[in-house]
Amino acid sequence: MRILHTSDWHLGRSFHREGMLGHQAAWVDHLLEVVASERVDLVVVAGDVYDRALPPVDAVRLADDTLVRLARSRAAVVLTSGNHDSAQRLGFSSRLIDAAGIHLRTDLTEVGTPVLLHDVHGPVAAHGLPYLDPHAVAEPWSLPQRSHEAALAEAMTRVRRDLAGRRGTRSVVLAHAFVAGAQPSDSERDITVGGVSRVPTSVFDGADYVALGHLHGPHVLSDRVRYSGSPLAYSFSEAAHRKGSWLIDLGARGEVHASWIEAPVPRPLARLRGTLEELLADPAHTWAEGAWVEATLTDPGRPLQAMERLRRRFPHALVLSFAGSRPALGARPASPTRSRRDHEVAHEFLVELRGAEPDPAEVELLYRAVDACCDDPEVDTLVRDPDQVAVR
Template identity: 70%
Template sequence: MRILHTSDWHLGRSFHREGMLGHQAVYVDHLLDVVEHEQVDLVVVAGDVYDRALPPVDAVRLADETFARLAASRAQVVVTSGNHDSAHRLGFGSRLIDAAGVFIRTDAATVGVPVLLEDRHGQVAVYGLPYLDPDTLREPWGLPGRSHEAALGEAMSRVRADLDGRPGARSVVLAHAFVAGGEPSESERDISVGGVSLVPTALFDGIDYTALGHLHGRHTLTDTIRYSGSPLAYSFSEARHRKGSWLVDLDATGLRAAEFVDAPVPRPLARIRGDLQVLLTDPALARHESAWIQATLTDDTRPLQAMEQLRRRFPHTLVLAFEPTAHRDSATPTAPTQGRSDHEITLDFVADLRRVPATDAEAAVLLEACDACCDDPDVDTLLTAGAG
């Protein structure tokens, strides 16, 4: 049986206000092409189909189109819900959709009930484990502790109890969790409970293939336990990620091979750092001119109109930060504010931020702003007279 493992589509998500739905649609086209060209028998989607519990209409439309196209393809499909999904919304109508060969599993109560598939070697039992919230399941499942390990451990006990009655069956598990050995990025939502989110790989011992979702980078924890990662980058911390899906082959004895299939990259990501003039003139940075850019300026003095200048060379600059090379003297005491006007305090702030005093014109604008925010419009009259 040939399996395509994907996860964390996050349909409807944006990237620093850049709409991603068009790029997500391109990934769906790629996914269907892989199914046909690689003769995939089963597609598994390990959670976070949507980016939020109440997804936008366009995202729902794309998901509907995707599942319809997959149902019409040569492959069968097993989908689970992630921590970003609403289990009830994603799972609505799942019993009817099963008949089309798309099996959506969002109910924790059914974790021990597999989707049963056949190939020439016999039966393959596919267990879809949705995201399991320990707080929600602690009482109904009688969990020994308030942790993801306890919730997932109970789910795997139910999986193994079912497998014990299926001698010779090979097993595939989908799980949406933070499993030890993976590396998080900045774009995942924290799922820790009481500061603990990790679960050990030992929970999946004996399973022929475990398809993980939640982390956005691809990871091979063991030969049989893998994260596919998200098909698109959703933060600059993913700039060096290789995006795609795992193409997995099961033979009569279990996992035979796993190959990573690269996804199309809509636009590369780059992090650049340095003085503004260096970034604007360094020929080595030419390769990043069409990339989405996160720029960090190290100028001692904050340049004026820095974003506008950067975008003349790097038109897709999305994030700009300032980290002066010269370290500020942390021992310098903060000037007292008592007995000083709002205008004086504001001027000190500007000088501290930019490391140069405000110009006369800037000081005049700041004075007008202070007056506009003050109950007494004449509060800085003496300062105005002095400035004249």
């Protein structure tokens, strides 16, 4: 049986306020092309179909269109809910949709009940495990402790119990969890419970193939246990990720042969570092002119209009940070200081922000702005000499 392992679609997510729905729709086109060209028998989606429990209408429309197109394809689909999804909303009408070959597994009561498929070598049991919140399953499942490991251990006990009665049946398990040995990125929502979120790969012993979701980078934990990662990058921490899906050939005796299917990259990510002038002039950064850019400036001060100037060369610059020698804005002073007047605080803030003293005209404008915002009728009298402290 040929299986395409995907996860973490996060339909409806934005990238630093940039809409991603068009890129996600293009990836769906790629998905359907792979199903057809590679003659895929089963598509598995290991959670986080949506980016949030109440997804925007356009994201729901894209999900509906995707599932309709998959239902018309040659492949069956097993899809589970992740920690970003609402299991109830995602699983609505799942019993009706089953008839179309789209199997939504979001209900805890169905854990241990597989989707049964067949190929020339016999039956394959696909066990889709929805995201198992330890707080939600601890009481109904009488768990010994509220942890992800305990929840998944109980789920796999139910899976193994089912498989024990199906001799000669190969197995595929979908799970949405943080499994030890993988490295997270900045864009996954924390699922820590009681300080512990990781589960060992041994929890899944007995399954022929385990399709994992939750982490956004692809990971091979063993020949039989893998993360596909997200199809698109959702944070700059994913700049080095290879995005795609695992194409799994499940042999007659459960042997696994895996190959990687690259996903199209709608716009690359660039993480640039240097002074503003270096970033604007260095020809080595030409490749990044069409990328989404995260820039870290190392200037000792903060250049004026830094983002506007960056965007003249990098029109898709989205994030700007500073790594100069000056202390971070808002940092507490090393030792207590005397009370300062509003004019002084505003003046020091401007110096800290820019790394240089304002000129006399800027000082006058700044002090007038402070006075205009003050409700106290006994406002500080404007002092035009910037070297003097304003006095009443």
